[in-house]
Amino acid sequence: MFFEAKPVTPETLLxxxxxxxxANYRFVTMSQTxxxxxxLRLYYHFDENLTVDELRAGxxxxxxxxxxxxxxxxxxxxxxxxxxxxxxxxxxxxxxxxDQFGVRFEGLPLDYEGAMYLEGEVSRxxxxxxxxVKRPLAGTASEDKGGAQ
Amino acid sequence: MGFVENIIKxxxxxxxxxxxxxxxxxxxxxxxxxxCLTPLYDVERFGVVNTGNPKHADVxxxxxxxxxxxxxxxxxIYDQMPGPxxxxxxxxxxxxxxxxxxxxxxxxxxxxxxxxxxFVPGCPPKPEAIIDGVVxxxxxxxxxxxxxxxxxxxxxxxxxDVLQGAExx
Amino acid sequence: xxxxxxxxxxxxxxxxxxxxxxxxxxxxETVVQAVPQLGFVHRGLESLxxxxxxxxxxxxxxxxxGICSCIHANCYCNAIEDMLGVxxxxxxxxxxxxxxxxxxxxxxxxxxxxxADAFGFESVFHQFWRIRxxxxxxxxxxxxxxxxxxxxxxxxxxxDLTPDQIRWMLEQLNELEKGVLDMSKTMLQDYTVQxxxxxxxxxxxxxxxxxxxxGPTLRGSGWACDERMRGYAAYKELNFVxxxxxxxxxxxxxxxRFYETLHSLELIREALHRLPESELAVKLxxxxxxxxxFRVEQPRGELFYYxxxxxxxxxxxxxxxxxxxxNIPPLLHMxxxxxxxxxxxxxxxxxxxxSCTER
Numbered sequence: 001m002f003f004e005a006k007p008v009t010p011e012t013l014l015x016x017x018x019x020x021x022x023a024n025y026r027f028v029t030m031s032q033t034x035x036x037x038x039x040l041r042l043y044y045h046f047d048e049n050l051t052v053d054e055l056r057a058g059x060x061x062x063x064x065x066x067x068x069x070x071x072x073x074x075x076x077x078x079x080x081x082x083x084x085x086x087x088x089x090x091x092x093x094x095x096x097x098x099d100q101f102g103v104r105f106e107g108l109p110l111d112y113e114g115a116m117y118l119e120g121e122v123s124r125x126x127x128x129x130x131x132x133v134k135r136p137l138a139g140t141a142s143e144d145k146g147g148a149q
Numbered sequence: 150m151g152f153v154e155n156i157i158k159x160x161x162x163x164x165x166x167x168x169x170x171x172x173x174x175x176x177x178x179x180x181x182x183x184x185c186l187t188p189l190y191d192v193e194r195f196g197v198v199n200t201g202n203p204k205h206a207d208v209x210x211x212x213x214x215x216x217x218x219x220x221x222x223x224x225x226i227y228d229q230m231p232g233p234x235x236x237x238x239x240x241x242x243x244x245x246x247x248x249x250x251x252x253x254x255x256x257x258x259x260x261x262x263x264x265x266x267x268f269v270p271g272c273p274p275k276p277e278a279i280i281d282g283v284v285x286x287x288x289x290x291x292x293x294x295x296x297x298x299x300x301x302x303x304x305x306x307x308x309x310d311v312l313q314g315a316e317x318x
Numbered sequence: 319x320x321x322x323x324x325x326x327x328x329x330x331x332x333x334x335x336x337x338x339x340x341x342x343x344x345x346x347e348t349v350v351q352a353v354p355q356l357g358f359v360h361r362g363l364e365s366l367x368x369x370x371x372x373x374x375x376x377x378x379x380x381x382x383x384g385i386c387s388c389i390h391a392n393c394y395c396n397a398i399e400d401m402l403g404v405x406x407x408x409x410x411x412x413x414x415x416x417x418x419x420x421x422x423x424x425x426x427x428x429x430x431x432x433x434a435d436a437f438g439f440e441s442v443f444h445q446f447w448r449i450r451x452x453x454x455x456x457x458x459x460x461x462x463x464x465x466x467x468x469x470x471x472x473x474x475x476x477x478d479l480t481p482d483q484i485r486w487m488l489e490q491l492n493e494l495e496k497g498v499l500d501m502s503k504t505m506l507q508d509y510t511v512q513x514x515x516x517x518x519x520x521x522x523x524x525x526x527x528x529x530x531x532x533g534p535t536l537r538g539s540g541w542a543c544d545e546r547m548r549g550y551a552a553y554k555e556l557n558f559v560x561x562x563x564x565x566x567x568x569x570x571x572x573x574x575r576f577y578e579t580l581h582s583l584e585l586i587r588e589a590l591h592r593l594p595e596s597e598l599a600v601k602l603x604x605x606x607x608x609x610x611x612f613r614v615e616q617p618r619g620e621l622f623y624y625x626x627x628x629x630x631x632x633x634x635x636x637x638x639x640x641x642x643x644x645n646i647p648p649l650l651h652m653x654x655x656x657x658x659x660x661x662x663x664x665x666x667x668x669x670x671x672x673s674c675t676e677r
Contacts, residue, residue: 028644031624067611172358
């Protein structure tokens with residue numbers, strides 16, 4: 001389905017997210033898309049949960065409100081505030097974005113430094129063309145990589 | 150001495166122990182490998198035992214795409230296995246990268262990392278094909294022990310014509 | 319005596335069917351912290367949208383995960399159909415439900431078996447996998463392949479069911495249901511099973527929401543959240559109710575999956591009886607343009623697709639959020655405080671599908 005997203009800025013992102021968290025929303029995920037050579041567009045998707053009581057009370061599931069979306073356009077050289085202080089689960093997806101787009105998030109509780117998926121040998125961020133990313137080399141990222149048994 | 154050694158060699162072939170390593174498969178091949186062990190196909194009746202420990206294993210089954218990170222693990226598991234050993238490469242992704250071949254993180258198959266003895270193509274191959282691949286691997290294993298004549302070296306499916314063309318030219 | 323030790327778990331480990339590496343910091347026998355390391359299955363297939371056109375991508379998304387491939391394709395096709403402004407014909411909608419639910423049954427039976435294996439009940443593992451072969455037979459007979467069905471195309475489906483096949487499927491489903499019901503006493507009432515799963519890996523209701531859990535992990539903690547309630551494909555015409563448990567422990571999650579298996583069998587039967595007559599696929603009016611999101615329910619939870627196209631044959635960007643990706647933070651929350659022998663039970667209780675997670 002097509003969707004409407006509410007635009008936010010890096011300054012208002014955290015307060016908006018906090019507002020949704022207080023209103024019992026669940027963080028679904030984040031989507032990234034490259035707008036041009038410099039700009040990355042991030043979508044934050046949220047959804048409401050339903051309890052059994054609401055289901056019994058006859059809330060028609062098909063009439064549930066659709067997802068809520070936030071839209072954030074960022075410069076790829078600027079650090080992006082991390083929402084993982086509000087939703088801890090945002091940590092994985094933010095690390096993944098670091099891997100694939102070569103951007104930086106600020107305030108990650110667990111930072112793989114762009115080597116969550118990719119080894120040091122893959123030095124290019126796969127989705128921005130013409131970029132080079134510094135990744136920790138194999139072996140320094142984790143000392144016991146092999147660890148069979 | 151030769152007598153005892155021969156008995157050990159022959160019994161190794163009668164009860165091959167298998168270690169299965171999933172490089173990065175979509176699980177399609179994995180569940181088919183696992184299905185071989187379950188009641189319908191039940192390879193244990195042939196003495197095939199699935200072990201988790203590469204140091205106990207004779208045959209290595211590899212499934213899934215090989216990428217930059219798990220190639221180190223694959224090589225390590227191969228090195229830990231005691232010789233003589235055989236490697237069976239299962240599934241289109243493991244043979245050549247399959248549909249993911251164009252992706253940035255993919256190596257072109259397990260045979261670029263370790264020597265592979267038997268190729269089992271398919272996406273995913275049926276359990277019967279996997280069992281057949283293991284039986285073929287046992288011939289290779291027997292040849293490495295000097296018990297049977299060596300079978301023709303395995304080639305990547307699809308490469309045969311190219312190679313034959315090159316040989317005849 | 320308090321000494322912390324780091325225990326690496328995986329990537330090649332007997333209890334894990336897939337390469338996942340977790341470092342456990344343990345104090346004596348108790349886990350203090352769990353740090354995952356991913357990337358062993360990362361294939362980067364989202365980048366393939368640049369080299370394959372939007373019809374070919376169906377075959378790529380099917381191979382994100384072999385266990386629920388049909389549902390991946392279903393979601394992707396729905397997202398593209400939304401952008402194109404077409405809907406699949408009614409018969410295709412019902413057939414999609416039938417194959418999706420077959421995949422759910424086979425995935426849940428597979429999981430129930432692996433879960434039993436995780437707490438050392440190997441005979442139950444073999445029993446569940448024996449029952450599961452009925453589903454594989456149905457898949458092979460109706461779609462020509464055991465695991466990856468390749469039935470979905472953008473605009474509809476490629477294969478049809480004949481009346482003979484429907485009759486045979488209904489017989490097979492009866493046998494399947496009998497087999498599953500036979501296992502209910504062992505899986506739900508057995509003393510050993512309850513000892514190993516009750517009160518282990520508890521996820522409270524609020525934590526489940528804040529940590530973004532999905533699927534049976536979320537429903538086991540008391541949220542009635544199932545994408546099928548939204549009525550995509552033919553679910554709006556079928557009699558669907560979500561399965562919800564309140565306890566939030568491993569036992570609750572296995573109960574959710576067990577009852578969902580039975581409910582899926584009901585759904586397949588209902589869909590087979592009410593299969594409408596129509597064509598199988600519609601003609602596409604051109605190339606997709608715009609942005610679209612779509613969500614469906616996988617065996618492991620909510621699957622999310624974001625697709626962006628620019629009117630050309632190739633898509634501009636595709637992003638997949640799979641349920642296990644959402645379930646890893648709850649897992650990291652459940653593990654600290656548990657005992658070492660309970661680790662396999664808790665790890666398996668979220669039904670980890672690493673190939674989905676890393677794509």
